[in-house]
Amino acid sequence: xxxxxxxxxxxxxxxxxxxxxxxxxxxxxxxxxxxxxxxxxxxxxxxxxxxxxxxxxxxxxxxxxxxxxxxxxxxxxxxxxxxxxxxxxxxxxxxxxxxxxxxxxxxxxxxxxxxxxxxxxxxxxxxxxxxxxxxxxxxxxxxxxxxxxxxxxxxxxxxxxxxxxxxxxxxxxxxxxxxxxxxxxxxxxxxxxxxxxxxxxxxxxxxxxxxxxxxxxxxxxxxxxxxxxxxxxxxxxxxxxxxxxxxxxxxxxxxxxxxxxxxxxxxxxxxxxxxxxxxxxxxxxxxxxxxxxxxxxxxxxxxxxxxxxxxxxxxxxxxxxxxxxxxxxxxxxxxxxxxxxxxxxxxxxxxxxxxxxxxxxxxxxxxxxxxxxxxxxxxxxxxxxxxxxxxxxxxxxxxxxxxxxxxxxxxxxxxxxxxxxxxxxxxxxxxxxxxxxxxxxxxxxxxxxxxxxxxxxxxxxxxxxxxxx
Numbered sequence: 014x015x016x017x018x019x020x021x022x023x024x025x026x027x028x029x030x031x032x033x034x035x036x037x038x039x040x041x042x043x044x045x046x047x048x049x050x051x052x053x054x055x056x057x058x059x060x061x062x063x064x065x066x067x068x069x070x071x072x073x074x075x076x077x078x079x080x081x082x083x084x085x086x087x088x089x090x091x092x093x094x095x096x097x098x099x100x101x102x103x104x105x106x107x108x109x110x111x112x113x114x115x116x117x118x119x120x121x122x123x124x125x126x127x128x129x130x131x132x133x134x135x136x137x138x139x140x141x142x143x144x145x146x147x148x149x150x151x152x153x154x155x156x157x158x159x160x161x162x163x164x165x166x167x168x169x170x171x172x173x174x175x176x177x178x179x180x181x182x183x184x185x186x187x188x189x190x191x192x193x194x195x196x197x198x199x200x201x202x203x204x205x206x207x208x209x210x211x212x213x214x215x216x217x218x219x220x221x222x223x224x225x226x227x228x229x230x231x232x233x234x235x236x237x238x239x240x241x242x243x244x245x246x247x248x249x250x251x252x253x254x255x256x257x258x259x260x261x262x263x264x265x266x267x268x269x270x271x272x273x274x275x276x277x278x279x280x281x282x283x284x285x286x287x288x289x290x291x292x293x294x295x296x297x298x299x300x301x302x303x304x305x306x307x308x309x310x311x312x313x314x315x316x317x318x319x320x321x322x323x324x325x326x327x328x329x330x331x332x333x334x335x336x337x338x339x340x341x342x343x344x345x346x347x348x349x350x351x352x353x354x355x356x357x358x359x360x361x362x363x364x365x366x367x368x369x370x371x372x373x374x375x376x377x378x379x380x381x382x383x384x385x386x387x388x389x390x391x392x393x394x395x396x397x398x399x400x401x402x403x404x405x406x407x408x409x410x411x412x413x414x415x416x417x418x419x420x421x422x423x424x425x426x427x428x429x430x431x432x433x434x435x436x437x438x439x440x441x442x443x444x445x446x447x448x449x450x451x452x453x454x455x456x457x458x459x460x461x462x463x464x465x466x467x468x469x470x471x472x473x474x475x476x477x478x479x480x481x482x
Contacts, residue, residue: 024052024053024097024098024099024100024112024126024127024128024129024221024412025046025049025050025051025052025053025097025098025128025220025221025222025225026049026095026096026097026126026127026128026187026188026189026208026219026220026221027042027045027046027049027094027095027096027097027126027189027218027219027220027221027225028042028093028094028095028096028126028189028190028191028196028198028218028219028220029041029042029045029093029094029196029213029216029217029218029219030092030093030094030195030196030216030217030218030245030246031092031213031214031215031216031217032092032215032216032247033214033215033216034092034213034214034215034216035063035090035091035092036090038061038091038092038093038094039059039061039085039086039088039094040085041094041213041218041229042059042061042094042095042096043059043076043080043085043096044228044229045096045218045220045225045226045228045229046059046076046096046097046098046225047076047077047228048220048222048224048225048227048228048272049098049220049221049222049224049225050075050076050098051270051272052098052100052128052221052222052270053097053098053099053100054075054098054100055073055099055100055111056071056072056073056074056079056097056098056099056108056110056111056112057071057072057074057075057076057078057079057080057096057097057098057099057111058070058071058072058079058096058097058111058112058113058126059071059080059085059088059094059095059096059097059113060094060095060096060113060115060124060191061088061089061090061091061093061094062091062092062093062094062095062124062191063089063090063091063092063093064091064092064093064193064194065194066089066091067091067115067122067124067191068088068089068091069088069113069115069124070084070087070088071097071108071111071112071113072108072111073107073108073111076098092216093191093194093195093196095113095124095126095189095190095191095196096113096126097111097112097113097126097127099111099112100414107151109149109150109151110150110151110152110154112125112126112127112152112154113125113126113191114126114127114150114152114154114155114158115158116155116158116159116162117158117162118145118146118162118166119166121162121165121166122162123158123161123162123165123190123191123192124190124191125154125155125157125158125161125188125189125190126154126188126189126190127152127153127154127157127186127187127188128185128186128187128188128206128208128221128412129184129185129186129187129201129205129206129411129412130153130184130185130410130411130412131153131156131157131182131183131184131185131186132183132184132410132411132470132471132472133183133184133472134153134156134184137156137160137181137182138156140181141156141159141160141163144163146159146162146163156182157178157182157186157188158190160178160181160182161174161175161178161190161192163178164177164178165192165193171192171193171195171197171244172197172242172244172251172253172255173253174192175190175192175197175199175242175253175255176242176253176255176256177255179199179201179202179240179242179255179256180255180256182201183470183472184201184205184410184411184470184472185201185203185205185206185263185410185411185412186199186200186201186206187199187200187201187204187205187206187207187208187221187237188200188208189208189219194246194247195244195245195246196217196219196244196245196246197242197243197244197245198210198219198237198242198243198245199237199241199242199243199255200237200238200239200240200241201239201240201256202239202240202256202257202258202259203239203259203260203261203262203411203460203469203470204236204237204238204239204240204258204260204261204262205261205262205263205411205412205460205469206221206263206266206411206412207221207222207236207262207266207271207275207277208220208221208236208237209221209222209223209226209233209234209235209236209237210233210234210235210236210237210243210250211223211226211231211232211233211234212231212232212234213229213230213231213232216245217234217245217250218231219237219243219245222271222272222275223274223275223276224272224274224275227274233276236277236278238254238258239256239258239259239260239261240254240255240256240257240258240259241253241254241255241258242254242255259469260458261458261459261460261469262277262454262458262459262460263411263412263413263459263460264448264449264452264459264460264461264464265402265409265413265463266282267282267285267286267289267448267451267452268286268289268373268374268401268402268448269310269373269374269402273286273313277452277454278453278454280452280453283313285451285452285453286313286314286317286373286401286451287313287314287316287317287320288317288450288451289313289314289317289401289402289443289447289448289451290313290314290315290316290317290318290319290320290321290371290401291317291318291320291321291451292317292321292443292444292447292448292450292451293314293317293318293371293399293400293401293441293443293447294317294318294319294320294321294322295321295447296441296443296444296447297399297441297442297443298322299322299324299367299369299397299399299439300367301324301366301367301368301369301395301397302324302325302366302367302368303324303325303326303327303329303362303363303366303367303368303369304318304319304322304324304325304326304327304368304369304371305326305327305328305329305330305362305363305368305369305370305371306328306330306370306371306372307330307356307370307371307372307373307384308328308330308331308332308356309332310372310373311370311371311372311373311401314371314373314401315371318369318371318399318401322369324369327359327362328359328362329358329359329362329363329368329370329388329391330356330357330358330359330370330384331356331357331358331359332355332356333354333355333356333357352380352383352384352387353387356384356387358387358388358390358391359391360391360392363388363391363392363393364391364392364393365392365394366392366393366394367393367394367395367397367438368388368393368394368395368396368397369397369399370384370385370388370396370397370398370399371399371400371401372384372398372399372400372401373400373401373402374400374401374402374405375400375404375405375422375423375431375435376405376420376421376422377420377421377422378422378431378434378435381398381435381437382434382435382436384435385398385435385436385437386436389436395438395439396436396437396438397437397438397439397440397441398432398435398437398439398440398441399440399441399442400440400441400442400443401443401448402442402443402448402464403442403443403444403445403448403464403465404422404423404428404431404442404464405421405422405423405424405463405464406421406423406424406463406464406465406466407421407424407462407463407464407466407468408420408421408463409462409463410462410468410470410472411460411462411470413463422434428440428441428442445461445464445465448461448464449461
C-alpha cells in the first residue's frame with residue numbers, strides 16, 4: 014500500500030485472446046490483475062467474451078476482495094478476456110466508473126479498459142452528445158468507446174475504426190478493448206502509459222506491465238508502440254500504425270509506479286532505480302553512518318546510494334505488509350499515529366546514528382515530516398533526507414492524480430524551505446539529467462512535465478470535469 018503522500022496511478026489493464034485456454038481465462042485474468050494491483054486499488058473488473066456475448070463482473074475493492082473462485086467460475090466461458098484495476102484520475106470513485114466499461118449503440122457494442130487521462134474531455138463529450146451518444150459514467154473511458162463505436166457504425170474495419178477514433182482523442186490512453194470477435198490494444202502517439210504484448214498457448218495477452226505477463230507464464234513479445242493499434246483474433250496478431258509516434262513514456266513509471274520486476278525497453282525498473290540511487294550519492298553525498306530506505310519504493314535507490322557512497326545499507330523502517338484499505342476511521346487522537354500503522358522504526362539500526370533515508374519522491378511533504386520526526390524519536394542523531402527524483406513542480410494531466418500546484422510542496426517552496434518544513438538535517442533531490450540517465454532512454458523520449466514543466470501535449474485534464482456537465 015502506498016503512503017498517503019504519494020501520487021496515485023490511473024489504472025492497470027489486462028486482456029487475453031486464446032481459444033486453447035477458453036474456460037481458464039477468468040482465472041488467468043484474475044492473476045494478471047493481481048500482479049497489476051499496485052496500479053489501482055479502488056475497483057476491479059473482468060469481462061469474458063465468446064465473440065457474441067460478453068459477461069462481466071466489476072465491483073469496488075481490491076482484486077482479492079472483488080473475486081473468489083465461485084465468482085470467477087460464474088463468468089461465461091469464452092476465448093477473449095478483459096481486466097482492469099482502477100484508481101480514479103478522471104471521474105469519481107464509484108461503481109458506475111468501474112471498468113471494464115461497456116458502450117454501444119444499436120447492434121454495435123464494445124468493452125473497454127483504459128489507463129490514462131484524456132485532455133479536453135468535456136468538449137469531446139459535448140461533441141459526442143450532439144451526435145446522439147448517451148453516457149452513464151463520468152470517466153473519460155466512455156468517450157474513447159463512443160469514438161470507436163461511431164466509426165464501427167459506418168462499417169469500417171476494427172483497426173480503421175480505432176485508428177480514426179484516435180484522431181479525435183488527445184492526451185494519455187493505453188487501452189485494451191473487446192471489439193466484435195477480437196481483442197484490440199492501442200496507445201496514444203506519445204505512449205505516456207505502458208502497454209505490452211505476450212504470447213500464451215493458442216494466442217496472446219496484453220498487460221500494462223510485463224509483471225502481468227510473467228505471472229501467467231506468457232512469453233514477452235514486445236511493447237505496443239506509441240500510436241499503434243494491435244488487433245488479435247483467429248487470424249493471429251496484426252498491427253496498424255494509426256498515428257505518427259512521438260514517444261514520451263512517463264518517467265514516473267521508472268521512479269515509482271511500475272513494479273521493480275517489470276521491464277521497459279528491455280531494462281528492469283529495479284536496475285533504473287538502483288542507478289538513480291547511485292547518481293544521487295554522487296550528486297548529494299552525506300557524512301553518515303547508515304543508509305535506510307522508505308519501503309518499498311525507496312529500497313532499490315537506497316541500495317544504489319549505499320553501494321556508490323560506501324555507507325552501510327540497513328532496513329531501519331519495517332513495513333506492515335498486511336495493512337489494506339480500512340474503513341475504520343481513527344479518532345483525532347489516533348490520527349497523528351497513522352504512519353505507524355504502515356511503518357515502524359528499528360531503534361537498533363537508528364539509535365545514535367547519522368541516518369541517510371532514501372525515498373522516491375516528495376509530493377506534499379506531510380508524510381516526510383512525520384517520517385523524519387519518527388526517526389529522531391527512535392534516536393537518530395541526524396536525518397539526511399535524499400530523494401531519488403527531482404522536485405515535483407507541476408501538475409500531471411496524463412494519468413497521475415496530481416493535478417493542482419497547491420498540492421505540490423516544490424511548486425511553492427524552495428528546497429531549504431521544504432527541509433525546514435519536514436525537519437531534516439539536510440535535504441537533496443536527484444537532478445532531472447541524473448534521473449533520465451538512469452532510465453537508459455533519451456531525454457526526448459520521456460515525459461518529464463511534472464519535473465521540468467515541458468508538457469508534450471497542450472491542455473489540461475480535470476478530474477471531475479465530466480461530472481459537472
